[in-house]
Amino acid sequence: MTDEFKIMKDDPDLQATRGPGGTLVFVDGDQCCVVGPEFVSIEVSDCYAFGETKDQAISNYAMKMRA
Secondary structure, three states: OOHHHHHHHHOOOOOOEEOHHHOEEEEEOOEEEEEOOOOOOOOOOOOEEEEOOHHHHHHHHHHHHHO
């Protein structure tokens, strides 16, 4: 678990909930976002995904992690 992930997990303003596999799920703008425990940033991490709904974001994350 990265320091960045821990900060996000503990940020009450983010209102993140736990998702499958230890992920965090939260609203980012007009989309839902899922980030994995190894997340650092969008620029250097692959363990994130977006979707129009929570379920779609989780599904997109799962597909991305299988690739």
